[in-house]
Amino acid sequence: MQTIKLLGAALICAWILGFAPPVLAADSTDLSVGLKTLPLLTEKMSGAVVVAVVFDPAKPNSKAEAESIKAMIDSGMEPPGGIKLTATLVSSNEGHKMAGAKIVYIAQGSCSDAVAATATAGGMLTISTDIDCVKAGKCIIGVVSKPNIEIYYSKAASDAAKIGFSQAFSMLVKQV
């Protein structure tokens, strides 16, 4: 009992002091849902696919989320369609390192014009749990997995990157 009280007090203190464990913006369900959009692309991906996981190095939570995403992919998470994913962490101020990626995962706090421009120019599919990023037209797919699955879709960003989805997909998602 004493231990529990001590742990509780420590958690409360940590929360008050801002040292609470970071709450990751995305979990495996978010990533899994995002990857399930891949079969609905008009130009299907196949084989080995590199995922650039972009984060803002100035924001610990952003980096933590990116590392978590990379770990999930490295642990063998596979999207439908026999695609083999590999992940690479990319700092948002080193956008050129996104080259070669087909998918860009934008971690919380790393949404920027520069990242969007690089992804668009490279025809990359951008995915994030940052819905504001999608609403700003800087990311194509926004994922909310709890309590209900919702997909936000920026057609402007999709068109700019020349990435198309099936008709049914566009009618089922929340287009912004």
Place this chain on the structure above:
Amino acid sequence: MRRHMKLWGPPMRKSLLSVSYSVAVLAFACGINTPAQAQVSMDYGALQELFGEPVTTSATGTPQRASEVATTMTIITADEIKHASSRSIPQIIGELVPGMDIMQTSATAFEVGARGYQQPMQPRFLVLIDGRQVFVDDYSRTVWDNLPINIDDVRQIEVVKGPASALFGSNAAGGVVNIVTYSPLYDNSNAVTVGLGSQNTVVGDAVATAKLGSFGGIKLTAGGMNGDDFHTSREVAELATYTNPQHRYITQSSVFQLAPNVQANTELTYAESKGMFADYADLVDRNDFTTYSARVGFGWQTPYGQISNNTYLNHAEASTYTAPAVALGGATDLIVSSLEDQFKLGVDHSFRVALEYRHKTFTDMNGTALLAPSAPRTEEDVFTGSGTWVWHPTEPLTITNALRLDHVAGEQTGTLPYDSFVSANQYGHDVNALSVNSAVNYKVDDFNALRLSYGRGIQLPSLVEYGFNFAFSSPSSIYSQEGNPNLKPTIVQNYEIGYDRKLPALDSTAKFSVYYQINQDIVAETALPVAIRFVGGPLPIATFQEINVGNSEGWGGELELQGTHPLGFRWDTSYSYSSVADSQTVKELVGYDKSTPTHHLRLSLGYTTGKWDFDGHGQLVTASALQRGSLTSTYNIPTPVSGYASLGGRIGYNIRDTMTLAVMGTNVTNAVTVTSPYPAVERQVLVSLTNKF
């Protein structure tokens, strides 16, 4: 064609048929927001995986998630089908959908209705397979034991309760069943099932899919069954045509990706069946039925939206044996061609616009065997324009409006029998019918959703009711059944409130709906002849017709609780209440008020542990009274049926991931259960072995 007490003349039989054909579509100009690829075949599997729930197009014509549909709908998934206590689609629907009325009239014959108004040759429920109508336009009915479908190849069964005519056209007045099979392009549907069961039943079904790289896929299905019909009591005269059920079918379907923005599909089907069934005169006799169909279509993504075409031909031949050597029958042809465009305007507006043409023909194949010197032929051309508008004015609010206008032009060709009461030149009929479906869906929060809906459905008189002519000579008179070109469509209006609540603490979803329904201009056969004439012979000719006899109102509601638990438990229970009030003439001639059971309780429980599946399905249905014909009487008599309880179930053992041995059965607690005025149903058990590869 609704039955009633025949006060004069012998009971009669008929034959049937239809044809149709259609075309059209639109494109819109500026600001149209379209995706880059056409899909004539929607990837149901990928969308279900993404959203964690089934998707459907059966509510509005546009894709919707099951939790957001604009109508009262149940989607039975492949997993639920697997755990049902039967491989028969009507029995699966009856076990899993609240508010459904399933009437079994032989070992393999069923009538599927909803919220009352049950009757043989149920005309109010439109049935489709992958969007192709399998409902037959002769009498307006579905011959369930003839469907060319392999249950192992069914992805989902979509059941819409209430009028859905604005999307599907006439005869979706009471609801729609759309059976969706696996796509040859997106899915790998490969399975073989063999089964042995009670009533000496032998079942065999197979489906195989061949992929053509990224170019497309081809799917073949084939199968059938043999068995014995029930031996439960019926009139001696009805035993004269007793036959055992038999079914054979083969289908081919394919989808091709011709270009990144163009898909094309083809489909061929053939099915033949025989068995006992309840005919339009409320008698049980033998029905031999053969159908085939051919379909082509395309989907093409253009700057003006996704344009798609669906063109098909259905042919059906029916032989109904009223005596061992007397087969009456007919041929029905239907040609349908539709062209539709789906597009978005901005981010909040989705549209579907469509034009359709259909041509229906019913030819009496046995006219020369009767008094008719040549077979009369009833034809209809139907020209249709329809559209759907889905508007999301705010995040939680969705407003759906769908309209459909049908123009029907009918005529009679061929030679009418003798000096008909209705002359050939009077058979031309023109009908304009408007169908409407509107709904407001309000998502209160992540757990609560409200739905208000209105539907105005059209039930066009069948080809038989419009134009069939039949005469039967007795020693004292000539009984003449003639079509009535002046029949008005039956209009069904439905007002409904639905409320869905997710209950995460119970791993469940609760659904509640109440409805009020008005049926105007119900069609039924006259009790007395509309005319008694002498036309050059010694015997009087008594002419009967179908007429519009009045209205009926119904109201009721359904409450359902459905859920699953990660430990392997699943449950689905519902209570349905239905009340029908007929106008006086409808009450006298048809009696829908008494034919509708007031209370209906369902309970399904399942549990999966390791390689074992255990499922039970129970139902309690209160008393009703349906009309029943008699070969020894000129009267069709309302026959009361006591309430009954039935229990079905399934035990499955997954020998390996791809192979399942199952024992399933319906009405297992009693050797015989009386569920309708037709022959009581026997316990039906099947042992099946399914291998998927």
